Amino acid sequence: MEGIHVSEANLVVYVHPSKHNKIHQAILRNLSSLLFQFNETFEGIVLAYDFNILDNYSKVLPGIFPYLGVKLKANLLVFSPKQDMLIEGKVVKITPESIHVIVLGFSSAIIAFEDIRKEFKYETRKGEELFVSRLNKRHVIKVGTMIRFLVKSFDEAVLHFSGSLMPDNTGSIRWLDRSSEDSVQTDSAKRRKERVGEMGMSDSMVGTEGASSLNNNHVRKSKKHKISQDH
Amino acid sequence: MRIEIADYNPRFHEMDDIDYSETEIVKYVKEALASVRLGDRENYDHLVGVLHHKERRAPDEVALLVTSLKALSGAVSHIDMICHSSLLSSIFGMSMWNYGPDMLDALLELVISLAASNAKLLDSCLDMLVSNFMPPYYLLDALKEPRGLAKKEQVLSRVHTALKDIAALVPLVPMRLPPIVAQRMPSVYKKDHLILIYIENMLKLESDSMGELVGSTMLMAVVDRLIDLDVEIGLEEILQDDSYKGIFELELEEGDEAIDYDGEDDGELPRALTHKFLSGNVIAEILDSLMVLTFEHLESCENSGRLAKVFEILLKSFQKTVMTTYKSKFAQFVMFYACALDPENCGIRFAMTLADIFILDAYPPVTRMSAVAYLASYLSRGKFVSASTVVTILKRLVDWCLDYCTSQDGAINPKAHRVFYSGCQAIMYVLCFRMRSMMDVPRLKSQLLVMPIELVLKHRLNPLEVCLPSVVAEFLRQAKAAHLFTVSQTFIFNDLLESENSRDFGGRERLDMFFPFDPCLLKRCDSFIRPNFVYWSMVKTTYDDDEVNSSDEEDDHEDSADLNELNIMDEGMGRSYEEQEVDLDYALDKMSITPRNGLGGRFGGRFHGQMQMPSRIRPSTSPESL
Numbered sequence: 081m082e083g084i085h086v087s088e089a090n091l092v093v094y095v096h097p098s099k100h101n102k103i104h105q106a107i108l109r110n111l112s113s114l115l116f117q118f119n120e121t122f123e124g125i126v127l128a129y130d131f132n133i134l135d136n137y138s139k140v141l142p143g144i145f146p147y148l149g150v151k152l153k154a155n156l157l158v159f160s161p162k163q164d165m166l167i168e169g170k171v172v173k174i175t176p177e178s179i180h181v182i183v184l185g186f187s188s189a190i191i192a193f194e195d196i197r198k199e200f201k202y203e204t205r206k207g208e209e210l211f212v213s214r215l216n217k218r219h220v221i222k223v224g225t226m227i228r229f230l231v232k233s234f235d236e237a238v239l240h241f242s243g244s245l246m247p248d249n250t251g252s253i254r255w256l257d258r259s260s261e262d263s264v265q266t267d268s269a270k271r272r273k274e275r276v277g278e279m280g281m282s283d284s285m286v287g288t289e290g291a292s293s294l295n296n297n298h299v300r301k302s303k304k305h306k307i308s309q310d311h
Numbered sequence: 312m313r314i315e316i317a318d319y320n321p322r323f324h325e326m327d328d329i330d331y332s333e334t335e336i337v338k339y340v341k342e343a344l345a346s347v348r349l350g351d352r353e354n355y356d357h358l359v360g361v362l363h364h365k366e367r368r369a370p371d372e373v374a375l376l377v378t379s380l381k382a383l384s385g386a387v388s389h390i391d392m393i394c395h396s397s398l399l400s401s402i403f404g405m406s407m408w409n410y411g412p413d414m415l416d417a418l419l420e421l422v423i424s425l426a427a428s429n430a431k432l433l434d435s436c437l438d439m440l441v442s443n444f445m446p447p448y449y450l451l452d453a454l455k456e457p458r459g460l461a462k463k464e465q466v467l468s469r470v471h472t473a474l475k476d477i478a479a480l481v482p483l484v485p486m487r488l489p490p491i492v493a494q495r496m497p498s499v500y501k502k503d504h505l506i507l508i509y510i511e512n513m514l515k516l517e518s519d520s521m522g523e524l525v526g527s528t529m530l531m532a533v534v535d536r537l538i539d540l541d542v543e544i545g546l547e548e549i550l551q552d553d554s555y556k557g558i559f560e561l562e563l564e565e566g567d568e569a570i571d572y573d574g575e576d577d578g579e580l581p582r583a584l585t586h587k588f589l590s591g592n593v594i595a596e597i598l599d600s601l602m603v604l605t606f607e608h609l610e611s612c613e614n615s616g617r618l619a620k621v622f623e624i625l626l627k628s629f630q631k632t633v634m635t636t637y638k639s640k641f642a643q644f645v646m647f648y649a650c651a652l653d654p655e656n657c658g659i660r661f662a663m664t665l666a667d668i669f670i671l672d673a674y675p676p677v678t679r680m681s682a683v684a685y686l687a688s689y690l691s692r693g694k695f696v697s698a699s700t701v702v703t704i705l706k707r708l709v710d711w712c713l714d715y716c717t718s719q720d721g722a723i724n725p726k727a728h729r730v731f732y733s734g735c736q737a738i739m740y741v742l743c744f745r746m747r748s749m750m751d752v753p754r755l756k757s758q759l760l761v762m763p764i765e766l767v768l769k770h771r772l773n774p775l776e777v778c779l780p781s782v783v784a785e786f787l788r789q790a791k792a793a794h795l796f797t798v799s800q801t802f803i804f805n806d807l808l809e810s811e812n813s814r815d816f817g818g819r820e821r822l823d824m825f826f827p828f829d830p831c832l833l834k835r836c837d838s839f840i841r842p843n844f845v846y847w848s849m850v851k852t853t854y855d856d857d858e859v860n861s862s863d864e865e866d867d868h869e870d871s872a873d874l875n876e877l878n879i880m881d882e883g884m885g886r887s888y889e890e891q892e893v894d895l896d897y898a899l900d901k902m903s904i905t906p907r908n909g910l911g912g913r914f915g916g917r918f919h920g921q922m923q924m925p926s927r928i929r930p931s932t933s934p935e936s937l
Contacts, residue, residue, distance in 0.1 A: 116483070116486075172479060172480055173427075173479075173480055175384075175385070175424075176334070176385065177337070177384075177385045177386070177387075177388065178387075178388065178424075178428060180427055180480050182480075182482060185482065186482045186483060187482070187483075188427065188480055188481040188482065188483070190388070190427060190428045192388035192428070193388070194388065235430035235431070237430065238430035238431075238433050238481070238483065238487070239483060240430030240433070240481070
């Protein structure tokens with residue numbers, strides 16, 4: 081999936097003096113406040129972090145509350161979705177007018193009917209709502225399907241995507257992967273055929289070998305026959 | 312599905328008597344929405360008109376409304392926050408309490424679709440759902456009737472289902488919902504019962520699937536509101552009530568039985584009088600009902616095995632708000648009841664936490680004094696608290712007090728050593744209630760006798776002179792009867808107890824007079840607390856038998872103690888609630904009575920005769936506390 085990367089960051093975490101004996105805990109608390117919110121500094125949503133305290137001595141800020149400035153080197157896993165990126169999510173609801181998706185378990189996305197390519201047709205099968213491809217009946221999107229879609233827009237406050245299934249390379253991931261595998265397979269099959277074509281000669285040689293063995297058998301048989309005849 | 316649209320409006324003449332499929336109606340609505348951008352508002356305005364609230368709708372109007380809502384659900388992606396603001400305000404202005412099930416379902420489907428499709432509308436949708444936690448005013452009375460209750464169930468079950476459905480589509484809902492719920496909460500100044508139904512919904516949210524994420528905020532908000540209401544019922548309000556004077560007189564009149572007692576009452580305050588000062592007080596009634604709601608919620612948590620988890624949240628909330636509130640009167644009983652439901656875990660956890668706060672230097676003195684006041688009152692009043700737990704906690708308190716006073720050289724100084732004095736008073740107060748039950752169990756008795764209580768009380772800091780005289784007197788009387796420690800002449804039993812020092816150590820807050828778990832004055836709340844509560848009248852003191860068996864001699868304590876062991880109360884305070892009821896008259900006679908010396912002389916002057924526990928005067932309502 082696009083949009084996820086690890087960023088290395090040099091940070092200074094300001095710890096309240098009352099937490100001076102629980103520095104590690106205070107840092108965890110501070111960094112955890114970054115999680116699952118869009119952060120303009122990192123231009124994305126921090127999903128996870130890992131840090132090392134660089135210096136055992138920290139700077140004390142002058143002021144009414146002498147905050148401690150602790151220097152860190154942190155690795156942040158950041159999700160920065162941008163327009164026109166291809167991202168993946170799990171379908172949680174289907175209506176005739178929309179497909180509702182959850183991305184990475186915390187972010188919601190909607191693909192409106194107008195953004196679903198005409199290839200897909202809404203159907204209900206045994207009470208289950210789904211979008212089925214008209215071109216390939218195996219390409220089905222239903223509740224629980226992991227789909228790949230194009231980001232149309234992203235609301236940073238609520239972490240909500242508006243997506244699109246217009247491009248051909250969007251839809252059910254399973255089907256897309258399988259079809260690409262198939263295309264690879266068909267390519268390899270083609271190549272094999274070509275190879276087979278090239279090896280046409282050796283095939284005929286196999287035939288002659290067979291023929292020779294047959295001939296040998298025949299020879300042997302005729303020998304046997306000859307022997308029995310001799311007896 | 313095909314829907315026939317009846318002839319409802321001249322503007323829709325072209326539609327008359329024609330069947331339209333759902334898709335076609337959705338298409339029509341989409342076009343109406345899109346045409347707004349082009350300046351054509353005719354169809355759109357009509358749509359808004361259909362949604363706009365009307366008092367009564369004819370069946371065909373209802374059908375049209377349902378159809379419109381369903382069509383809008385299919386066209387949510389075309390709704391723009393700015394272009395279609397009038398439509399949105401019509402939708403969000405609809406009160407679910409005014410409609411039948413079909414309408415409700417259609418409306419909620421639309422709200423869910425809106426919330427899931429447009430990020431900017433999420434908060435408005437949640438806000439709309441939360442605002443429907445409460446019925447309109449005109450339905451408030453109807454809710455007491457079965458029809459009203461059915462309506463309430465119909466609406467609220469759907470609202471909660473809708474919230475869950477939105478949360479399933481938008482996982483961040485639990486993050487956005489709590490602030491909205493907190494903001495929508497009716498203020499304490501609204502003296503109506505809407506808050507009850509609102510808090511009922513908050514507690515429902517806590518127990519629902521979303522409770523894992525929003526539960527702590529909900530519970531904390533509920534406790535905060537309890538405190539807000541608690542504070543609204545001012546001490547002055549109680550004291551200025553004329554009936555209070557009567558009660559106070561009663562306290563001074565030992566054995567006065569001229570009052571018409573409620574047959575079930577065995578407490579130190581007859582119910583009729585107990586609740587008199589709060590009857591007619593709307594806030595007290597609301598608070599009473601809210602406390603009962605919370606108790607019932609705790610019971611349901613206990614039944615579903617979630618109490619331990621909920622208790623941790625309550626404990627945090629208690630430390631943060633209840634304990635820091637100036638003499639909270641009622642809200643603390645939530646903790647008491649939670650502990651009563653699970654004494655083994657919650658009960659012990661509560662006592663240990665309070666003891667930890669008292670002992671740790673990190674907390675400010677006022678917090679520590681407040682904690683030990685809660686601890687003393689809890690250990691004394693909780694019928695479910697085992698005597699062994701009491702001994703364990705007492706040991707910690709005594710050890711801390713001993714450590715403290717051995718490190719001090721100075722003489723009596725109520726202000727400087729207020730934490731120490733509050734600890735000493737707590738020890739004495741608990742022993743007033745519990746000494747007899749401990750003395751009756753040999754193991755506990757030996758533990759108690761080993762405690763260096765004598766060293767602490769005889770120290771130069773002289774806690775006996777500083778602590779509340781009535782507590783000291785009662786304690787010494789019991790200690791003497793039980794031979795808790797060597798009686799020496801340095802102990803003053805009946806004489807010369809100064810109150811100025813006591814006032815000093817209690818500080819301006821008069822924490823020396825704070826006994827938070829004194830009998831609850833709220834009527835319905837009290838019925839929950841009562842079976843788990845130890846009233847002073849129920850307490851068997853160490854000198855009880857002496858008084859019964861011999862009027863003037865106290866020499867044969869050992870013998871009488873031996874005899875008493877036959878009637879040993881098991882751990883805890885002993886006799887059952889039913890037994891207590893049988894002994895009602897006795898209990899009333901033996902009810903704790905404050906000295907007759909009157910207000911001025913009560914703690915300031917000399918005492919003539921033996922003092923008794925001030926348990927009938929709730930410190931929170933005592934004039935001294937002001």
